[in-house]
Amino acid sequence: MYLTPEEESVLEGEQGPTLQKAMEIITALGEIYGADSLVPVTSTQIAGVSYKTIGDAGLEWISDLNGEVVVPSILNPAGMDLERWQEMGINASFAAKQLEIIEAYQRLGIQCECTCTPYHIDKTLASFGDHLAWSESSAVSYANSVIGARTNREGGPSALAAALVGKTANYGYHLDENRVPIITVQVDCKLKGADYGALGYLAGASIGSDVPIFKLTSQPSKTDLKALGAAMAASGAVALYHVQGVTPEADQYESPDNTLTIERSEIDAIFAQVCENRSDLVALGCPHYSIEELERLSRLLDGKTLNKEVWVCTSRAIKRSIPDVIRNIEANGVKVFTDTCMVVSPATDRFNCALTDSGKALKYIPNLCGVRTQLAHMHDCLNGGDVN
Amino acid sequence: MEEMLIRVSKGRPISHGSGEGRALISTQPISFLGSIDPSNGMIIESGHELEGECVTDRVLIFPFGIGSTVGSYVMYQLKKNTTAPVAIINRSTEPIVAVGAIISDIPLVDSTKPDVFKNINTGDRVRVNGTTGVVEIL
Numbered sequence: 459m460y461l462t463p464e465e466e467s468v469l470e471g472e473q474g475p476t477l478q479k480a481m482e483i484i485t486a487l488g489e490i491y492g493a494d495s496l497v498p499v500t501s502t503q504i505a506g507v508s509y510k511t512i513g514d515a516g517l518e519w520i521s522d523l524n525g526e527v528v529v530p531s532i533l534n535p536a537g538m539d540l541e542r543w544q545e546m547g548i549n550a551s552f553a554a555k556q557l558e559i560i561e562a563y564q565r566l567g568i569q570c571e572c573t574c575t576p577y578h579i580d581k582t583l584a585s586f587g588d589h590l591a592w593s594e595s596s597a598v599s600y601a602n603s604v605i606g607a608r609t610n611r612e613g614g615p616s617a618l619a620a621a622l623v624g625k626t627a628n629y630g631y632h633l634d635e636n637r638v639p640i641i642t643v644q645v646d647c648k649l650k651g652a653d654y655g656a657l658g659y660l661a662g663a664s665i666g667s668d669v670p671i672f673k674l675t676s677q678p679s680k681t682d683l684k685a686l687g688a689a690m691a692a693s694g695a696v697a698l699y700h701v702q703g704v705t706p707e708a709d710q711y712e713s714p715d716n717t718l719t720i721e722r723s724e725i726d727a728i729f730a731q732v733c734e735n736r737s738d739l740v741a742l743g744c745p746h747y748s749i750e751e752l753e754r755l756s757r758l759l760d761g762k763t764l765n766k767e768v769w770v771c772t773s774r775a776i777k778r779s780i781p782d783v784i785r786n787i788e789a790n791g792v793k794v795f796t797d798t799c800m801v802v803s804p805a806t807d808r809f810n811c812a813l814t815d816s817g818k819a820l821k822y823i824p825n826l827c828g829v830r831t832q833l834a835h836m837h838d839c840l841n842g843g844d845v846n
Numbered sequence: 847m848e849e850m851l852i853r854v855s856k857g858r859p860i861s862h863g864s865g866e867g868r869a870l871i872s873t874q875p876i877s878f879l880g881s882i883d884p885s886n887g888m889i890i891e892s893g894h895e896l897e898g899e900c901v902t903d904r905v906l907i908f909p910f911g912i913g914s915t916v917g918s919y920v921m922y923q924l925k926k927n928t929t930a931p932v933a934i935i936n937r938s939t940e941p942i943v944a945v946g947a948i949i950s951d952i953p954l955v956d957s958t959k960p961d962v963f964k965n966i967n968t969g970d971r972v973r974v975n976g977t978t979g980v981v982e983i984l
Binding site for chain 2 (some may be wrong): 461481483486487489490497505511512513514515516518519613615616707
């Protein structure tokens, strides 16, 4: 791998041990994946934030680092709302550890914004053609596919290394040749709302880590694409997809002959997987809800009586930007939590069955929280899941 | 007295520094999260071929890492608890173990030629140089 004289000097330790370690991580991954050089990154999004996930081992490592990030850097969701954790049922010892992790990251100059949707809060973090070092699987998928930026799915230490150095190794999705679709996914039925999560749930499981191109008859919105990509990255390891006539790079490519067809009946079957017991939690906001989704939720809530806990997760910045909408949602009995999500928070574990509008949550909540989960459209979730 | 024969292999240097110790060999992959107790370096995964062995101060030799990316941090915890292996040799390393070794200052070499895996027994004394990639079986 080619390194500039300046990069060499960082690797030799001439700019201190923290940058030296960071450069060692980046060049080692470059060696493993056959990178030819390093590329500058526009922003980073760093995994390894929830205390539930990284535990004392991760906390210890982050606390020991000394340095300052050189590009805009934000965090993955934490294990709790950083302010309203008591309302989530989080215990004080978990909260103390979680706050220690956040403080350790802040000492490195990282913004204390914990979200899987960085693109909702700051458009300058990712633009078409930018190289990034992002971690969270749905954010990686959105950046690559919907924005047309370029990022691999980074682990916590490698994203942090990129934040400190301002560069990452040039391999994987940074290169044109790895962005070419190799399977066509054909869907002839009309899709709306949570259908896209169900489609992603199905497609990801068959596609694995390949790059698909979708041929859809419906015109998906950015919200729909977010749900599709998030589910595919959860049930499979799809980090980049194209949608013919919709996503920014799709028109460069022919559709491969190798075709996966997904039928309406398969999508309906995902919705038909219901819990034996009645659901006692509605989990919305996976990935974090956008302004549009929160506004829609607010409208749907008017005149409704809820018969169970309804939680919605979003980023702190989005919640702050629409106080009236949030006030209306909360006045209707819904809890709006920020900085966290149902998947990485231990708060979810005490429920029996969760109802969600997210294909990603449908995959992860049962595995990571041990809670049965059922998919429904947003409005059906609010009706208590009594879907006909 | 039998003449000592040092067998030398050269691999790809992944994590810098050097270490020397007795080889502990696994033909199975290792997940650091859940399979190794960072407080004492014991391999605790039920049914693993190294179950009950201790990695501390050994040259740990295994094909590659598997499992959660949190495994990188577990390697760091082993190092801080002075229960870490003294060096690692992989057949073909992957990001979890590579990153874990780098952040923990554990020398790591992979893709050795001649292949160390064919040439070594548990208990052999091994010197690993993660800066040059040289592995010596002493």
